[in-house]
Structure formats: C-alpha cells, structure tokens
Amino acid sequence: MNKFEGKVVLLTGASEGIGRALSMKFAEQGAKLVLAARNKTRLQELKTEIESIGGKALVVPTDITDIESCKNLILDH
Numbered sequence: 626m627n628k629f630e631g632k633v634v635l636l637t638g639a640s641e642g643i644g645r646a647l648s649m650k651f652a653e654q655g656a657k658l659v660l661a662a663r664n665k666t667r668l669q670e671l672k673t674e675i676e677s678i679g680g681k682a683l684v685v686p687t688d689i690t691d692i693e694s695c696k697n698l699i700l701d702h
C-alpha cells in the first residue's frame with residue numbers, strides 16, 4: 626500500500642537513528658523524501674538506499690541550530 630504516494634515528507638535528523646528509519650518507511654510507502662541533517666555523506670548514503678528501492682530523495686545538509694540553514698531548507702527547496 627502506497628499511502629504516501631505523491632506526498633513530500635521532510636525529515637530533520639534523517640541521517641541516523643529514528644529519522645533514518647522513518648525515512649526508509651516513508652519511502653517504502655511512496656513518499657518523496659527531503660533528507661535534512663548536518664552529515665552530507667550519511668544523507669547521500671541514505672538517498673542511494675532509498676533510490677535502490679525505487680524511491681526519491683533530495684539531500685539538503687542542514688544545521689537546525691542555524692537560522693540561515695533552516696531558511697535554506699524551508700524557503701529555497
């Protein structure tokens with residue numbers, strides 16, 4: 626069941642732990658992911674894993690303690 630087909634899900638903390646696991650679950654259900662966290666390498670690895678199951682993901686390296694970084698995530702993508 627592709628419950629999230631056509632939906633965009635933005636996850637902060639996507640590079641590890643709960644955020645990473647949720648990213649895969651949303652991708653499995655058809656969502657397009659926006660993956661945010663500081664570690665670009667780990668986000669790119671997750672994007673590759675999502676694409677390997679036919680999903681779509683956009684990597685946006687983000688530090689949520691930095692207002693300019695958050696503006697970039699929300700307003701520029």
Ligand SMILES: NC(=O)c1ccc[n+]([C@@H]2O[C@H](COP(=O)([O-])OP(=O)(O)OC[C@H]3O[C@@H](n4cnc5c(N)ncnc54)[C@H](OP(=O)(O)O)[C@@H]3O)[C@@H](O)[C@H]2O)c1
Pocket residue numbers: 637638639640641642643644661662663664665667687688689690
């Ligand atoms: N695991 C549990 O059982 C559990 C239970 C209850 C509550 N929680 C809470 O749920 C949250 C996530 O837990 P977790 O176990 O998944 O932790 P985790 O494995 O340490 O993952 C934390 C995530 O947050 C990101 N992050 C940290 N600082 C950031 C920043 N300044 N800007 C952007 N991203 C940032 C990290 O990525 P980067 O380092 O790449 O930025 C990573 O993706 C925590 O607040 C934890 O206290 C966890």
